[in-house]
Amino acid sequence: MKTILHVSCSPRGQAAESYRLSQAIIGFLLKKEPEAIVVERVIGNGMIAHVDEAYAISQASSADVSTEGSMVQSEELIRELEAADFVVIGTPMHNLMVPSALKAWIDHVVRARRTFTIGPAGKVGTLRDRPVYIAIASGGRFSGERARQPDFLTPYLKAILAMIGLHDLTFFSVQGTVAGPDATDETRRVTFRALEEHFSSLFAPS
Ligand SMILES: Cc1cc2nc3c(=O)[nH]c(=O)nc-3n(C[C@H](O)[C@H](O)[C@H](O)COP(=O)(O)O)c2cc1C
Incomplete structure (x- = not known):
C-alpha cells in the first residue's frame, strides 16, 4: 500500500491557502492511488522544537553524542519520510523563505551520517x-x-x-493572496488548471 506524507507548515492550519493547495494535490494523487494512506504531519503550529544542544554537537562532530531529545524526534521524522511514496509539503512564504516551522523540520530530517554522508565528493x-x-x-x-x-x-x-537524495520536486503556488479574494480566486483557478494538466499527463494510460 502506498503512503502519502503531508507536511503542513502554515500557522493557519486547515484555513491556510497552502493547505488548500496541498489538499488538491493529495486529491489528484488519491485518484491515481485510491488505497493510499495519507499521513498528516502538522508542523505549522510549532510542534517541532528547535534542535537541542546534544544534536547540534553531534552535527558538528564525527559521531552521534546522544540518543535522546532532538535525536528521537529526528529519527521519528526521518522514518516517516523514508516510509512515504509521495511527499506533499504545504507551505507559505515567510520573509522570502520557508517559515521557521519548516526550517525546524528540515533541521531534524537533514542529519549527518543518517540522511546524508560527507566525503571527497561533498555531501551525498x-x-x-x-x-x-x-x-x-x-x-x-x-x-x-x-x-x-x-x-x-x-x-x-x-x-x-x-x-x-530528494530530486524529484514539483512546485505549485498560489501567489499574490494579499490582492484580495477575487484576484486570489483567479490565481487559484490558474494554479488548479496547471495541476490538472500536470496530473493528467503524468497519469495518462500508456
Ligand atoms: C511572518 C510572515 C512573513 C511573510 N512574508 C512574506 C513574504 O516574504 N513574501 C510574501 O509574498 N508573503 C509573505 N507573507 C504572506 C503570506 O505568504 C501569505 O499570507 C500567504 O498567503 C499565507 O499562506 P497560508 O495561508 O498558507 O499560511 C508573510 C506572512 C507572514 C505571517
Missing part, C-alpha cells in the same frame, strides 16, 4: 528519491513578470532536499 544524500510536491502560498508574487521580491524559498528547498 542517502534517501531513495520519490516525488515531492511543494504547494506554496504567498502574499505577493515571487516568480514571473509581476514578481516584486526575491525568492529564496524554491532554490533553498531544491538545494536542501537534493542534499538528502
Whole structure:
C-alpha cells in the first residue's frame, strides 16, 4: 500500500491557502492511488522544537553524542519520510523563505551520517528519491513578470532536499493572496488548471 506524507507548515492550519493547495494535490494523487494512506504531519503550529544542544554537537562532530531529545524526534521524522511514496509539503512564504516551522523540520530530517554522508565528493544524500510536491502560498508574487521580491524559498528547498537524495520536486503556488479574494480566486483557478494538466499527463494510460 502506498503512503502519502503531508507536511503542513502554515500557522493557519486547515484555513491556510497552502493547505488548500496541498489538499488538491493529495486529491489528484488519491485518484491515481485510491488505497493510499495519507499521513498528516502538522508542523505549522510549532510542534517541532528547535534542535537541542546534544544534536547540534553531534552535527558538528564525527559521531552521534546522544540518543535522546532532538535525536528521537529526528529519527521519528526521518522514518516517516523514508516510509512515504509521495511527499506533499504545504507551505507559505515567510520573509522570502520557508517559515521557521519548516526550517525546524528540515533541521531534524537533514542529519549527518543518517540522511546524508560527507566525503571527497561533498555531501551525498542517502534517501531513495520519490516525488515531492511543494504547494506554496504567498502574499505577493515571487516568480514571473509581476514578481516584486526575491525568492529564496524554491532554490533553498531544491538545494536542501537534493542534499538528502530528494530530486524529484514539483512546485505549485498560489501567489499574490494579499490582492484580495477575487484576484486570489483567479490565481487559484490558474494554479488548479496547471495541476490538472500536470496530473493528467503524468497519469495518462500508456
Ligand atoms: C511572518 C510572515 C512573513 C511573510 N512574508 C512574506 C513574504 O516574504 N513574501 C510574501 O509574498 N508573503 C509573505 N507573507 C504572506 C503570506 O505568504 C501569505 O499570507 C500567504 O498567503 C499565507 O499562506 P497560508 O495561508 O498558507 O499560511 C508573510 C506572512 C507572514 C505571517
